[in-house]
Amino acid sequence: MLTVVTFDNLVSGLLGAMIGVAGAVLLDWRARRGDVRAAARAAYMEVAANGAALNMAVKHGVYVPVVSTTWAASHHLLSRGLSPAELVVVATFYMHVDSMIGGGFTAGHPDPRLAVVAGEIFERSAMAAAVLERRGWSPRQREELQDALKGLAPKA
16 A cells, blocks of 8 residues: 655654654763763872872872873763863873873882972862863762762861
C-alpha cells in the first residue's frame, strides 16, 4: 500500500527529527562537559599534590618530586573545556612544573636554587587550582570540597 505524504505528516516528521537532533546534541554536550569536569578534577588533585611538594621546597629547601602525568593524559580534554585565559593559567603552571622536573634537582637533597624556583611555581599552583576547582565541580560540590579540605587541615 502506498502512503500519501500530507502536509501534516511532513510537519510532524520534521518536528520529530528536529527534537531528536536537539536531544542528541544535548546528550553529547552533557557527556563532553562530564569528561571535562572529570579531567579538571583529576588535574586539580595533581596540582594540589604538586602544591604540597612545592610548599615543602619553599619552606625547607628540599626537593620533593613533582609530576605532570595527569596533565599529559588530559590536556586535550581541558583545552576544549577551559576558556583561553583559563587554559593559559593551567598550562603555564604545568610548563613550570616540567621545567622543574628537568631542572636537575635531586629528591630529598637541599638546593639553594630551590626556594626561588619553587616559590614562583607555588604561586602559579594556587591560580591553576582555582581554575580547575571552578571547572571541576558545581558550586554545591565546591562547598562540599572546601568543607572536606577544612576537615583535613591540621588542628591548631
